[in-house]
Amino acid sequence: MNVLIDNSDLFLTGFKNTGILFVISAFFALILGTIVAGMRVSPAPAMRAAGTFYVNFVRNTPLTLILAFFALGYPKLGLPNISFMTAAIIGLSLYTATYVSEAIRSGINTVSVGQSEAARAIGLPFMQTLSLIVLPQAFRSVVPPLFSVFIALLKNTTVAAGFSVFEAGSIRAYLSERGEPLLPGLLWVALIFVVLVLGILTPLQRYLEKKWRVAR
């Protein structure tokens, strides 16, 4: 307990930044992942190909490499400067979006083709068929896999510690600098992660599942 209280500044800033990384990355990953899932079921072959390429390329690249690119490679491209935090958010969003896309695509496949045929038959173009008819129904079956993706994202934020973003994953290094015992520090970090998942994400998942089950 002493480690936690004596270094509450570290823990607070660390987890605050973890929270920022998580919430913003989850937001963009959800949007981008939905767009990519839409591309992958689009009637235009070029869209489908682009979506498939993106998912296969990014999903099969280790997250460390993606973050390394944005933290170390990107500044050398002569483009506008971005902070390490922004770089980490972009990398995490791009990476997580591929998993979001796959989860949503599996959800789209659970919606019967009759639904989109009926939508097309009344004259809805592809985008509206997707956004008004297919996706709202797909999201319902996608809540559990989507939350697995977000839990993974929460843990993946610690990878950003390796690229000069001070977040929960970096607490360990700063503790050792202060000469604090390592093991209790690590256990506290792990415990807080568990509390975040069980205390926030899981109840949210349950709430959404219940809400959308009733509406069906």
Added chain:
Amino acid sequence: MTNPAHAPALVELKAVNKHYGPLHVLQEINLQVAKGEVLVVIGPSGSGKSTLCRTINRLETIDNGSITIDGKELPKEGKQLANLRADVGMVFQSFNLFAHKTILENVTLGPIKVKGMSKSDADKLAMGLLERVGVGHQAAKLPAQLSGGQQQRVAIARALAMKPKVMLFDEPTSALDPEMINEVLDVMVELAKEGMTMVVVTHEMGFARKAADRVIFMADGQIVEEATPQEFFTNPQTPRAKDFLSKILTN
């Protein structure tokens, strides 16, 4: 009802071919449906009736040939195709009501999103149509809360809300319990009487006799026989049609 010989064709298929891999599902189909005409399509399972029906609003693409609606060639894709589809109402065997929308929303969605109608106008239009097909009091429910017959009547109202020039029905009563078939057929007979142009895939001979101007009999991707309902049911010409009719009559 209109005599096909005198009215211009509202739907016209010329030399239409379609394959599913090696299977030649539609073989050089030539077909005209006049404005106000009710055409019944009949034939054994797998003969291509659904495929024919679905090519008319391009839910299925064709390999070659041409399909025109009211003189306009079916656009290949995009906005024009969507617009043209709004002119062609479709009723499916499995209803396909939007499962997450209320009955009222099912009917107002097209007018609002495709035709840009205001919500209050669309609600008024939809309520009128729902009353007409006898499900007005169900407007606030979700599709799953309705019986099959009610759902199919809503599906008809949904198609009508777009004020289509022609309505396609693909076996609209074959997923229904027997006691619900007539409530749907009655609505269709009414529509036919009001002069709606209709293409109806069905084995319901009662409907064909009561409402159809013409029956086409399909087998193996071809139109094998074409006649008035009276002629077709009492005096089929081809052995395929005779054989088929003897089977559905004994059922």
